[in-house]
Amino acid sequence: MEHDAVKTLIEAGIPGCEVHVQGEGCDFSVEVISEAFKGMPLLKQHRMVKDTVKTQLESNELHAFSIKTYTPEKWASRG
Template identity: 45%
Template structure:
């Protein structure tokens, strides 16, 4: 069964206490390519590489089946600035 954006959202929200998530399946529904915007307080004080590693750890099992996963990781403060 293909991975869905909803599955990824539920897992990231639970594990990272994400305050905002937007995951888009860019593979026409086959669950092999996703783009994500993830806003989490757990990213505070972490450089980009550590943020991405944190997400990759949470989605370790799913990433074995996904061919492409691009992500934008932001702290709540960075997200607020982007929305202004």
């Protein structure tokens, strides 16, 4: 898969989010920033992101997939 394809899938599944993608082939790490994560447990945030690429994970088109999620405030306070 390409960076842009991963980014597009996540953005389509979580409207209004900001996505940063690193990696290549079928091994990617993503940072996703979204208002939708406010008040949501971390596990649920990660599940929400994973659901956007569920088909690609099931087909092994996307194999290793690391997720970090942030609210806009948490992202801004990272330093």
